[in-house]
Amino acid sequence: MDTADLAGTYTYRSFLDLPDPVDDFNRLRFAQLELRLSVEPGGAISGALVFSDTPDGFLGMDITGKATNGSLVHFTLTGRGQPDTPISDFHYEYDGVLLPHWPTGVDQRQTLAGTLLRAANHGSGPDLALAGQTASFLAVKRDG
Template identity: 35%
Template sequence: MIDNPFVGKWSYRSLLNDPDLKLAFNDLEFGQGVIEINEGPMQILTGVIGGPGWSLALKGSRDYGSPMHARFQGVGVVGGEQWIYDYQGYLVPHWPNGVQQRPAMVGSVIRTIPHSGSEPGTVSPAGVVASFYAVKFD
């Protein structure tokens, strides 16, 4: 049994924080991928987050509490330029009457430095904040 509930693989999705309910759900997508958190001391977090065409090394910390908390930074080179994102997440507490509840982490992510956008000639600016959730699958 793993004593550290953050260790393992998580499906990751992040959404822009736009309050307009008329906006299509798909238009809120900020990112998606897989987070893999390595075994290690409870206070230290290492791992990787990535998807098709991108990968960031994770380094940070995790803490006991109610709820348990993780804060980490993802750093990597994607398409020849540096990407840096910072994450803060909270382990969703277990519901006593929950049905088939899976471990989940919810939180916030910020683009720490700008990088090229998905369209040629565009820039994804620093400072954009999105919400994320991740569901453990391994």
């Protein structure tokens, strides 16, 4: 695997790290979004974590980061809400790897896995989301 393999569009899903079984899998849901990544030859990453992309406008976090080769491709990302949007105060940090591919696997999709940290408070009043929240994520690469 190579850092260039990270480039593409993914379905991103993050999950609360609740240790006990749940009756409703949605209780684990933190977010489901679209992740778009570009990778430069030296491993520099840019992209967006997209909340919505409609004719009425784009809402997302700008993604920057770095990838390195090793036994697994490792990456770190920073996501910041775009200025002058309802999520301009969002700041998240991501640490992950490109999961290995099974040589005999059937229909396996390229998948990123890791953890995230809410690095700064965002929102206010009853909608205040405090810094320090962590979750796990998987991002499954789409075709094309």
